[in-house]
Amino acid sequence: MPGTALANTNPASELSAAVLQRIFLQCSEAVLITDRNNCIVAVNAAFSEMSGYPAEEVIGGNPRMFASGRNEPAFYASMWRAINEQGVWSGEIWDRRKDGQLYPIWLTVSAVTDNTGEVSNYVATFTDIGERIEATQQLLHLAYHDPLTLLPNRLAFESQLELAIRSCERDHKQVALMLIDLDHFKTVNDTLGHATGDELLKSVAIRLRDCVRASDIVARLGGDEFVVVLPDIDSAMTVATLAGKVQHRLADHSHQIGVHSLYATPSIGISIYPGDGRDRETLLRNADVAMYHAKDRGRNNYQFYASRMNEAAGERLQMENALRQALASITPEHSPFSLHFQPQINVADGRVVGLEALARWHDPVLGQVPPDRFIRIAEDSGLMQPLGDWVFWETCRHIRRFREAGLSGLRVAVNISAQQLRHEALPMLVRGVLACYDLTPQDLELEITESTAMQNPDLTLAILNQFSDMGIVLAIDDFGTGYSSLAYLKHLPIHRLKLDRSFVKDIETDANDAAICSATVALGHNLGLELVAEGVETDIQREFLTRLGCDVLQGFFYSKPLPADQIIEYLRHFQPVTP
Numbered sequence: 164m165p166g167t168a169l170a171n172t173n174p175a176s177e178l179s180a181a182v183l184q185r186i187f188l189q190c191s192e193a194v195l196i197t198d199r200n201n202c203i204v205a206v207n208a209a210f211s212e213m214s215g216y217p218a219e220e221v222i223g224g225n226p227r228m229f230a231s232g233r234n235e236p237a238f239y240a241s242m243w244r245a246i247n248e249q250g251v252w253s254g255e256i257w258d259r260r261k262d263g264q265l266y267p268i269w270l271t272v273s274a275v276t277d278n279t280g281e282v283s284n285y286v287a288t289f290t291d292i293g294e295r296i297e298a299t300q301q302l303l304h305l306a307y308h309d310p311l312t313l314l315p316n317r318l319a320f321e322s323q324l325e326l327a328i329r330s331c332e333r334d335h336k337q338v339a340l341m342l343i344d345l346d347h348f349k350t351v352n353d354t355l356g357h358a359t360g361d362e363l364l365k366s367v368a369i370r371l372r373d374c375v376r377a378s379d380i381v382a383r384l385g386g387d388e389f390v391v392v393l394p395d396i397d398s399a400m401t402v403a404t405l406a407g408k409v410q411h412r413l414a415d416h417s418h419q420i421g422v423h424s425l426y427a428t429p430s431i432g433i434s435i436y437p438g439d440g441r442d443r444e445t446l447l448r449n450a451d452v453a454m455y456h457a458k459d460r461g462r463n464n465y466q467f468y469a470s471r472m473n474e475a476a477g478e479r480l481q482m483e484n485a486l487r488q489a490l491a492s493i494t495p496e497h498s499p500f501s502l503h504f505q506p507q508i509n510v511a512d513g514r515v516v517g518l519e520a521l522a523r524w525h526d527p528v529l530g531q532v533p534p535d536r537f538i539r540i541a542e543d544s545g546l547m548q549p550l551g552d553w554v555f556w557e558t559c560r561h562i563r564r565f566r567e568a569g570l571s572g573l574r575v576a577v578n579i580s581a582q583q584l585r586h587e588a589l590p591m592l593v594r595g596v597l598a599c600y601d602l603t604p605q606d607l608e609l610e611i612t613e614s615t616a617m618q619n620p621d622l623t624l625a626i627l628n629q630f631s632d633m634g635i636v637l638a639i640d641d642f643g644t645g646y647s648s649l650a651y652l653k654h655l656p657i658h659r660l661k662l663d664r665s666f667v668k669d670i671e672t673d674a675n676d677a678a679i680c681s682a683t684v685a686l687g688h689n690l691g692l693e694l695v696a697e698g699v700e701t702d703i704q705r706e707f708l709t710r711l712g713c714d715v716l717q718g719f720f721y722s723k724p725l726p727a728d729q730i731i732e733y734l735r736h737f738q739p740v741t742p
């Protein structure tokens with residue numbers, strides 16, 4: 164013991180009062196001594212430095228003068244009970260400095276007794292723990308918050324969800340969990356860089372936080388995945404309303420990130436405690452399944468979890484694996500994929516002026532898989548690039564075949580997906596394939612959907628400009644179904660608008676659809692574009708669209724998409740249909 168060592172070399176009796184005083188005065192910890200009546204009799208220099216009080220201003224006073232008001236009377240009562248019963252007390256306490264500033268200290272108060280065992284003095288030693296507390300708080304904040312968006316992170320979300328579940332369990336209430344994934348966020352990172360991606364995430368976080376009440380939890384789980392927890396909801400309707408609000412708030416206007424105007428649409432999966440899971444893991448897993456379902460349904464929507472979705476998720480995985488194998492099995496002699504061609508008719512002279520190439524897939528186990536199903540899976544699982552490349556090669560091979568069969572003056576349109584448009588090398592590939600089959604850019608048309616065009620404005624514009632410069636005709640497909648900005652679209656080097664078939668379907672009976680078709684035709688013509696109507700099934704529709712001024716018509720009225728051999732026969736026997 165240090166005390167013993169000191170006693171051996173320098174007996175306590177020999178420790179002069181002067182030495183003791185120097186130790187007291189020079190001690191780096193603040194020390195304050197009172198008499199038995201708690202009247203201050205001495206303080207050291209460290210005390211004065213910490214509290215701002217010189218000794219002469221406190222001697223004779225009561226330590227109560229340093230009280231901050233942050234500790235309750237009951238706190239002091241229990242502290243004194245411990246000092247009087249056990250002779251010592253230690254703990255954290257808040258004091259007030261002379262300048263009025265409050266600060267936390269770690270305080271130890273000991274009762275000193277005289278020869279008779281009576282308390283003669285109280286000695287308080289203390290250190291300023293403000294910095295330590297601040298450092299601890301910073302560490303805690305770091306541990307529980309996402310440094311980019313400053314939202315709670317996964318760890319914080321898990322414990323807050325746990326608390327919400329426990330509280331609702333007690334009160335027999337419901338908790339909703341909304342899992343939000345940004346559509347095509349990877350494209351932003353891949354094409355505009357991570358710094359832009361980070362700024363977009365920050366902007367999304369602010370909009371999300373704005374959508375909900377302060378008592379709701381908004382957290383970032385990582386990447387582009389956010390979560391909103393709504394404790395104590397009264398009905399699924401409330402959650403649906405909020406999900407709609409989130410969807411619109413994120414997507415209704417662009418996020419201005421530097422020079423880029425970016426759109427961020429969400430896919431939202433919702434699970435509700437206790438119906439969709441009684442614990443955190445199950446709720447999160449089921450919200451995830453629902454979120455994938457939302458992606459599958461075309462993104463930018465919300466879906467409530469339903470137990471049958473687990474089955475659907477299994478089927479989807481099976482299809483993705485089959486698609487992967489199908490792509491790997493393509494050889495020059497054999498392919499599980501094929502192309503069908505649908506004619507496009509020029510209204511003015513009733514002749515076939517073009518064909519649209521549409522991919523088909525026959526799987527030995529799954530049978531004929533509808534294109535809107537496998538194209539979406541290919542997009543989501545990164546398989547659209549090889550599939551799209553195959554479609555290009557195969558289309559060009561067929562254009563040459565049509566030429567050799569004596570069919571000329573036909574342009575063939577190919578659908579380009581969002582994933583393909585992310586690759587700057589796409590124009591080079593197209594040039595290469597055209598050259599390989601000795602074709603000209605005028606033999607080809609490229610269709611991109613309205614939503615694809617909106618996804619990656621800068622890169623899309625750059626790639627489309629290259630195509631247009633080459634002389635390739637460009638069309639906006641499914642026009643009217645996406646969230647497009649006309650201000651942006653008018654800068655794209657496009658030549659055609661394809662009016663979506665959903666507007667054509669009820670054109671005869673639905674005045675709104677008729678008005679949309681009419682307005683789109685007028686808009687397109689004003690912009691100098693050619694108007695193609697898709698999905699023409701009846702003669703009345705044909706007549707109606709002709710009267711509206713559509714330039715080209717396509718649909719089952721003329722022909723379903725046909726395999727190459729059959730389209731050759733169709734074209735050989737086609738009789739022009741004049742208005």
Ligand SMILES: Nc1nc2c(ncn2[C@@H]2O[C@H](COP(=O)(O)O[C@H]3[C@@H](O)[C@H](n4cnc5c(=O)[nH]c(N)nc54)O[C@@H]3COP(=O)(O)O)[C@@H](O)[C@H]2O)c(=O)[nH]1
Pocket residue numbers: 505519520521522523533534535538554578579580640641661664697698699700717718719720724
């Ligand atoms: N990126 C790529 N997308 C492709 C490719 N091949 C197809 N697709 C896209 O898949 C979606 C579904 O295509 P599909 O089932 O082939 O449907 C096409 C036509 O059959 C259908 N259509 C045409 N006329 C009518 C009609 O009168 N009635 C009716 N009910 N359906 C009709 O429309 C589809 C063509 O649509 P669009 O491409 O919008 O012009 C579809 O979105 C395809 O684009 C591919 O290789 N790459």
